[in-house]
Amino acid sequence: MVEIVFEPEPLPETRAAILEGLIAFNQKQTGGTQSPPRNIAIALRDPARGEAVGGLTARIGYSRMFVELLYVPEHLRGQRLGEKLMLEAEAVARREGCTGIWLDTFSFQAPGFYKKLGYTEFGTLADYPPGFTRHYLHKNLS
Known part of the structure; x- marks a missing residue:
């Protein structure tokens, strides 16, 4: 279970979780051929x-x-x-x-x-x- 929570100023850990997750997904989709x-x-x-x-x-x-x-x-x-x-x-x-x-x-x-x-x-x-x-x-x- 997760909740959707508004952060008027993103917490550093929130941004890191989103960025790291997206980079990992993109690396998988591109076969790891592209640098982050x-x-x-x-x-x-x-x-x-x-x-x-x-x-x-x-x-x-x-x-x-x-x-x-x-x-x-x-x-x-x-x-x-x-x-x-x-x-x-x-x-x-x-x-x-x-x-x-x-x-x-x-x-x-x-x-x-x-x-x-x-x-x-x-x-x-x-x-x-x-x-x-x-x-x-x-x-x-x-």
Whole structure:
């Protein structure tokens, strides 16, 4: 017998149980030929403060990189740092044997930026958030 319990903030052990179970299931389905997904970051660091002020986080798995988050602080924009972060992510993806990169972005963020970098839209989710659109993009690296 199990119960369904809402956790407004997931407990670490809950997330671990879900993630480990899903990874084990996926490994079984793919014949163990794929490494479990792993997270990476490419940071923008302020050397004077010794801390990250922005950057990119991504997950590598199943021969693709998924760019989860990309942020450049407003005072650093206009220096092509977003482009440099994406180019570095592509270099990392290639080194890791990825055949492509995918990501999502909102219409009020940067769909045009990614398209200029060669990403192709493969889907949208209208009215998410209300009044806007979520765009899904992919770029082949082969």
